[in-house]
Amino acid sequence: MSSGRVPNTLRVDCVADDIRLVRDEDDLAEQLVHADTHEVPATIIGGGSNLVLRTRLPGTAILVRLRGVAFERLAEADWRVVAAAGENWQTIVDGALERGIGGLENLTLIPGSVGAAPVQNIGAYGRELSEFVESVTVFDRERQCYSTLTGPECAFGYRESVFKRDASHRHAITRIALRLGGAALATDYPDVARELAKRGRSRDRGTVADAVATIRRRKLPDPGRIGNVGSFFKNPVVALARLDDIRARIDIDDYPAPGGTGGRKIPAARLIDAAGWKGVRQDRVQVWPLQPLVLVNLGGATGNEVLDLAARITDDVQRRYGVALELEPAVLGTD
């Protein structure tokens, strides 16, 4: 057993009792069966870009580093890409763009591993991973065997999936298969449309990827330099009556609710901004001045300090607008 720091882009200090790098599927199965048999908590970690960690992670932290990506052309504009969980998500995006395969251009520059991508059904600028998932291969800790889930079996929702909903972390994802090539360009998202308008008439996949990359670099802090997990809060879905009530006080955009569940999705960033939190600093944590959905670690903050500021924002937004904000990252560990 060897303890070690858990890598995370929020740049908080967290030590796991035992930390292990796993590079093949047999080793992963062995580690998980061993931990589960001995009732040792085991947590799967990818790149640590969607984690808020407290100071200690009890049990074993398993860093998934399985490698391999294969692109297979099935027909003229129909591709399957199979990638192992430990690959960097951007490797798939770049591989698709290099081959002129469409679909993933809006999902460029999302940090993290392939294996974590289905967990919160990564999405950005009008596209979600779930549109492309053919299957997800997992080690099922309950049945102690490998199995494959189809896209529908993953029960994807907005920043949700069967994997995220299951608090027991039953599934360790080892591989995903995507079907690519058939999707039309998605350019309606207001930021993307504005950025493309600046670039004239060109509307190919490379231009969309480039526009998205420009927006991201402008708005989001680089985790290589300043600790953050991207969006800290999900965009809430509210009933129409609540939306009218909010609109009586502030201007706010609204979008269809994902999954046709009724109600409207509204930007959490606008609520946080209108409540006066943009740029607010509390000790070593700050609401990012260019994007109030993002909380940054100015240096030396603990996970709890970040969570304290998040709780103050959540309470205030609830009190002012009657909207319950939900956290997007996973909160792990103890003090």
Ligand SMILES: Cc1cc2nc3c(=O)[nH]c(=O)nc-3n(C[C@H](O)[C@H](O)[C@H](O)COP(=O)(O)OP(=O)(O)OC[C@H]3O[C@@H](n4cnc5c(N)ncnc54)[C@H](O)[C@@H]3O)c2cc1C
């Ligand atoms: C600057 C920045 C921008 C971001 N922008 C976006 C964005 O636009 N859209 C978006 O959706 N997200 C965004 N994120 C969040 C993050 O990039 C994604 O959630 C990403 O998929 C996390 O990958 P990871 O490997 O770092 O996962 P981790 O943070 O290591 O883990 C996240 C969760 O997934 C679980 N997990 C990890 N690997 C596996 C596995 N193999 N099997 C089972 N469970 C696993 C972990 O237990 C944890 O619960 C952003 C983050 C940052 C820092």
